């Protein structure tokens with residue numbers, strides 16, 4: 001039996017479902033294959049569940065430390081099963097929304113493992129699907145490294161940690177990328193003794209080095225332990241020896257050292273979008289690639305924002321200071337402690353750093369409450385080549401964190 005479609009898409013994560021919905025809404029006959037749950041890693045095992053648990057951990061932390069604001073709460077307790085339940089409710093609600101959007105776009109959604117045969121044919125459960133165009137959006141999975149293979153009990157992946165039966169007393173996190181940093185914050189907020197091991201010279205190795213150093217300073221005050229330029233030497237009976245000779249005995253280990261593409265071999269003529277494209281592994285990048293494919297709306301890949309959630313947020317785009325030649329750029333810098341709003345909210349840790357060349361912004365690096373939204377304002381200016389002089393003409397509301405952008409421009 002053979003069925004024919006305009007577009008066949010394998011993978012129902014942000015890349016795949018966005019492409020399917022947009023193509024379906026254009027009146028195309030679309031078939032989408034998903035072997036697991038619609039929403040992919042982002043909704044089921046990534047962005048959404050981690051940010052839901054992170055939010056709860058911050059709430060817990062705030063309630064426990066509210067004395068500064070004249071609020072005292074005694075016997076603050078945490079029901080971990082409710083944390084997991086809440087996470088599942090959020091996922092479920094959002095998944096229903098995507099499923100409805102697929103239905104409204106008249107996408108044929110098939111729950112099955114699919115195989116792309118060539119650039120015109122997909123096979124699933126013994127049925128062949130002929131497609132004028134094929135999109136592969138099969139995403140990525142936690143990377144397995146030698147000596148740290150997941151046993152799903154002691155050595156956990158970012159998938160495993162989402163369904164812990166109970167909170168551990170202590171955790172070792174291997175890797176300080178976005179996933180490692182966010183989980184360090186979650187665990188530390190919940191009062192778990194948290195240690196990070198990072199091979200690079202600084203935490204968050206992909207960030208501007210001043211951002212990395214600031215996060216290290218903040219982690220020190222938050223009593224999150226970390227070792228940089230350190231690796232795991234050996235693991236014996238749940239005892240971990242580090243390359244610096246130290247030995248630690250965490251209750252669990254989260255291994256967050258990158259992701260492997262879900263692809264065996266590239267097939268010519270097939271479009272690869274999202275994580276599997278091997279470019280930037282972020283949900284919004286996947287979504288923009290899907291829209292580029294289907295609607296032909298291009299985007300500037302170099303202006304993809306990176307955000308690490310938690311308190312304070314960390315967000316950046318464009319050039320880092322270490323990418324630029326000394327004396328070839330201007331650095332505009334303001335500390336959050338200079339802003340009224342930061343004091344009102346007791347969120348004074350961090351800074352806004354804007355790098356310019358010839359009066360145009362080439363990079364922005366923000367450590368602050370609302371950094372994700374602040375960065376978006378700078379991105380609009382960067383995308384449209386708005387000069388810093390033009391930006392100075394804008395009236396920023398007071399008291400806001402946005403004022404920091406305005407203040408930075410005069411520095």
Ligand SMILES: Cc1cc2nc3c(=O)[nH]c(=O)nc-3n(C[C@H](O)[C@H](O)[C@H](O)COP(=O)(O)OP(=O)(O)OC[C@H]3O[C@@H](n4cnc5c(N)ncnc54)[C@H](O)[C@@H]3O)c2cc1C
Nearest residue numbers: 011013014015035040041042046114139274275281282283
């Ligand atoms: C812990 C964690 C936190 C994250 N937080 C963020 C964040 O805050 N912001 C952000 O932008 N990004 C975040 N990410 C990254 C983000 O989740 C990914 O970039 C995004 O999900 C990629 O989307 P995708 O559609 O390319 O692939 P995926 O989301 O991986 O989806 C691929 C889908 O394809 C399906 N599939 C694979 N092979 C087949 C097959 N042969 N047949 C049928 N179906 C198949 C899979 O089951 C999966 O559902 C996070 C990731 C993790 C792990």
